[in-house]
Amino acid sequence: MSFVEYGDTIKDGDTAIVFLGHESMFPVKVQHGTVTQTKYGVIRHSTDLIGKKYGSKVTCSKGGWVFILHPTPELWTMNLPHRTQILYSTDISIITMMLELKPGSIVCESGTGSGSLSHALIRTVAPTGHLYTVEFHQQRAEKAREEFREHGVEHLVTVTNQDVCKNGFGVSDIADAVFLDIPSPWEAIGHAKSALKAEGGRVCSFSPCIEQVQRTCLAMEEYGFTEINTLEILLRVYNVLWDT
Amino acid sequence: LEQPGMGDGLRPGPRICEGDCAVLKRDDVFKAVPVLRRRKIIFEKQWFYLDNAIGHIYGTTFEVTSGGNLQPKQEVEETTTETKEAGTDNRNIVDDGKSQKLTHDDIKALKDKGIKGQEIVQQLIENSTTFRDKTEFAQDKYIKKKKKKYEAVITIVKPSTRILSTMYYAREPGKINHLRYDTLAQMLTLGNIRAGSKMIVMETCAGLVLGAVMERMGGYGSIIQMYPGGGPVRAATSCFGFPKSFFDNLHEFPLSKVDSLLSGTFSTETLPSEPEDDVLVEEEINGLTEEKQTSLHETEEESTTEAAMEINQTEEQETMDINADDAEFKENKEKENKENVREKQRKQWERRKKLIETAALLREKNADGLIVASKFHPTPLLLSLLEFVAPSRPFVVYCQYKEPLLECYTKLRERGGVINLKLSETWLRNYQVLPDRSHPKLTMSGGGGYLLSGITVVLDKGKADPTNLEALKMEEPSCKRCKYCLSSS
Numbered sequence: 105m106s107f108v109e110y111g112d113t114i115k116d117g118d119t120a121i122v123f124l125g126h127e128s129m130f131p132v133k134v135q136h137g138t139v140t141q142t143k144y145g146v147i148r149h150s151t152d153l154i155g156k157k158y159g160s161k162v163t164c165s166k167g168g169w170v171f172i173l174h175p176t177p178e179l180w181t182m183n184l185p186h187r188t189q190i191l192y193s194t195d196i197s198i199i200t201m202m203l204e205l206k207p208g209s210i211v212c213e214s215g216t217g218s219g220s221l222s223h224a225l226i227r228t229v230a231p232t233g234h235l236y237t238v239e240f241h242q243q244r245a246e247k248a249r250e251e252f253r254e255h256g257v258e259h260l261v262t263v264t265n266q267d268v269c270k271n272g273f274g275v276s277d278i279a280d281a282v283f284l285d286i287p288s289p290w291e292a293i294g295h296a297k298s299a300l301k302a303e304g305g306r307v308c309s310f311s312p313c314i315e316q317v318q319r320t321c322l323a324m325e326e327y328g329f330t331e332i333n334t335l336e337i338l339l340r341v342y343n344v345l346w347d348t
Numbered sequence: 349l350e351q352p353g354m355g356d357g358l359r360p361g362p363r364i365c366e367g368d369c370a371v372l373k374r375d376d377v378f379k380a381v382p383v384l385r386r387r388k389i390i391f392e393k394q395w396f397y398l399d400n401a402i403g404h405i406y407g408t409t410f411e412v413t414s415g416g417n418l419q420p421k422q423e424v425e426e427t428t429t430e431t432k433e434a435g436t437d438n439r440n441i442v443d444d445g446k447s448q449k450l451t452h453d454d455i456k457a458l459k460d461k462g463i464k465g466q467e468i469v470q471q472l473i474e475n476s477t478t479f480r481d482k483t484e485f486a487q488d489k490y491i492k493k494k495k496k497k498y499e500a501v502i503t504i505v506k507p508s509t510r511i512l513s514t515m516y517y518a519r520e521p522g523k524i525n526h527l528r529y530d531t532l533a534q535m536l537t538l539g540n541i542r543a544g545s546k547m548i549v550m551e552t553c554a555g556l557v558l559g560a561v562m563e564r565m566g567g568y569g570s571i572i573q574m575y576p577g578g579g580p581v582r583a584a585t586s587c588f589g590f591p592k593s594f595f596d597n598l599h600e601f602p603l604s605k606v607d608s609l610l611s612g613t614f615s616t617e618t619l620p621s622e623p624e625d626d627v628l629v630e631e632e633i634n635g636l637t638e639e640k641q642t643s644l645h646e647t648e649e650e651s652t653t654e655a656a657m658e659i660n661q662t663e664e665q666e667t668m669d670i671n672a673d674d675a676e677f678k679e680n681k682e683k684e685n686k687e688n689v690r691e692k693q694r695k696q697w698e699r700r701k702k703l704i705e706t707a708a709l710l711r712e713k714n715a716d717g718l719i720v721a722s723k724f725h726p727t728p729l730l731l732s733l734l735e736f737v738a739p740s741r742p743f744v745v746y747c748q749y750k751e752p753l754l755e756c757y758t759k760l761r762e763r764g765g766v767i768n769l770k771l772s773e774t775w776l777r778n779y780q781v782l783p784d785r786s787h788p789k790l791t792m793s794g795g796g797g798y799l800l801s802g803i804t805v806v807l808d809k810g811k812a813d814p815t816n817l818e819a820l821k822m823e824e825p826s827c828k829r830c831k832y833c834l835s836s837s
Binding site: 110126208224318334335337339340344 | 362405509510529530532534537543545563564565568716739741754758767769771772773776780783786805
């Protein structure tokens with residue numbers, strides 16, 4: 105298993121998703137000799153998980169059962185341990201398309217936060233692209249590194265622990281796209297420009313407040329960016345309720 | 349959320365080459381065209397040739413000069429109105445229809461003289477009696493509006509899913525079943541589309557969804573396109589300008605053969621496309637003069653490339669081009685006729701061989717995902733195509749309408765083997781962000797289609813019986829149950 109390659113069977117060391125039912129799931133690190141408690145009883149990794157097919161129904165000790173799913177960036181987003189606010193898949197989708205990301209793209213991101221977007225970016229640019237992600241909070245940066253290693257994607261990402269507004273992305277003239285999710289993105293626009301390839305590239309900044317957006321737009325214009333576009337995407341989920 | 353592109357190329361970037369598929373952009377209007385020499389293009393009521401654009405970097409902005417030539421636009425300092433005079437409100441501005449001193453004929457005369465658009469705008473401002481009384485913002489808006497009309501600049505950009513899906517939604521929404529670009533973006537993410545996967549794609553969106561999937565897979569992995577009728581439509585796919593290698597692992601399989609494949613009675617004796625072979629060959633001849641010059645990938649659908657890339661292209665135009673290469677055209681046609689029969693046999697044999705290969709790929713039943721976006725009812729498609737997908741893999745179904753997806757949802761629950769079913773829609777809102785003038789632009793809703801997504805799991809045969817109600821209830825343990833109705837959350 106890795107986040108950039110499907111595997112058929114569950115192996116020792118994998119990160120798997122335990123699916124208990126409607127919107128109820130959690131990630132589990134598969135390890136020989138370990139047990140996981142669920143409301144349906146215990147799952148014994150050595151016998152219940154390792155060697156089983158992803159997507160199998162696993163019966164727990166109390167007779168209830170769960171499904172074990174292969175991890176994807178989308179499932180990870182729904183289940184990851186939050187260290188910060190995160191971006192969800194609806195926003196991630198439009199960001200990925202508008203930044204024109206594809207296999208081989210070089211992307212810069214800041215901050216790394218909880219790595220929700222990072223996993224999605226890595227998935228899209230693999231196997232030949234790379235993510236340079238900058239996080240000024242040391243503990244978060246280290247935790248992100250650890251997760252990337254566990255998820256088999258460390259070769260596709262470089263985590264740098266520095267302040268992007270002061271020190272930039274640590275790379276220049278290399279990126280096809282830059283993504284900013286920081287409180288003062290306008291202070292990082294200059295660094296975004298120098299991180300981008302000289303022939304051009306795309307930038308996206310995510311801000312909750314319109315005042316932040318305004319300052320960012322002005323900074324972008326100042327640095328010679330064109331085709332500045334601001335948009336919002338909203339997800340509506342419909343409950344299909346049915347009786348038998 | 350902002351996504352600007354940068355136009356200032358300091359170093360050789362990707363350059364516009366003859367035979368490329370490029371996209372023309374004027375303000376928010378896009379048009380995909382093949383880059384060919386001596387080829388008249390009509391775009392936004394202007395005609396020009398692309399010859400001069402060849403060799404320039406993608407993203408370059410051009411002005412149309414006399415004789416339809418393109419000339420890279422020089423960066424000019426903003427024409428600031430000399431006196432920064434402006435009013436504070438419009439209490440004294442009266443609409444008497446006489447504020448513009450230039451008549452319609454005057455303006456036409458200026459245009460006929462070949463005066464630059466920029467100067468016309470300046471003259472309009474000078475001859476507007478109310479301009480100085482307008483507020484600063486109103487002046488700004490006036491200039492912007494006039495610039496848009498008289499300063500026609502065209503940017504040539506490289507095609508991408510972002511650009512082509514925006515273009516199709518604006519120009520030809522009917523051809524892509526009104527699939528809005530943000531909905532397409534959701535599909536690519538929900539389907540976990542990435543390099544190395546083995547995907548099944550069933551679409552009737554002119555090949556746009558296929559192209560989007562191909563872009564995200566970057567030539568790694570394989571795609572099986574399921575098609576209705578005589579062959580897959582890939583008009584939009586060809587606009588992407590993918591390298592030839594991207595087509596090496598693109599397979600196609602007729603929908604009409606799916607049932608026989610699942611029941612084990614599949615044979616290649618009767619190809620569904622056979623009756624249409626004549627039509628395809630004929631189309632190929634017609635498209636040949638153009639295609640010979642381009643480096644596009646050779647497929648049966650190629651003849652539709654031109655039509656797709658030049659939506660709104662007139663018949664007249666097509667004829668003109670063919671006449672220009674008349675001699676070559678005749679020569680080719682004769683040659684083609686001679687080899688026609690042999691060629692046809694070879695083609696059929698190859699088709700059959702490919703079909704057997706694709707059938708084998710499907711029989712492995714280990715696809716990494718399923719993407720459906722068609723004009724057909726999704727339920728029968730899902731019920732059969734999901735058979736080819738491995739467990740623990742995502743699937744996404746697009747439909748222009750919600751109701752068929754409701755039925756599909758229920759039928760999938762009855763079938764079992766799927767979890768985390770979600771019916772969703774996205775709304776998109778653009779903003780104008782300017783100092784003291786920020787506001788939402790327009791909300792698009794209801795017109796972008798709906799998605800049903802989920803994840804496959806190992807199908808428990810014993811519990812898949814639709815009459816076994818207990819089993820149904822157990823499929824998703826904590827699901828709420830009530831009347832058969834729909835509510836939004």
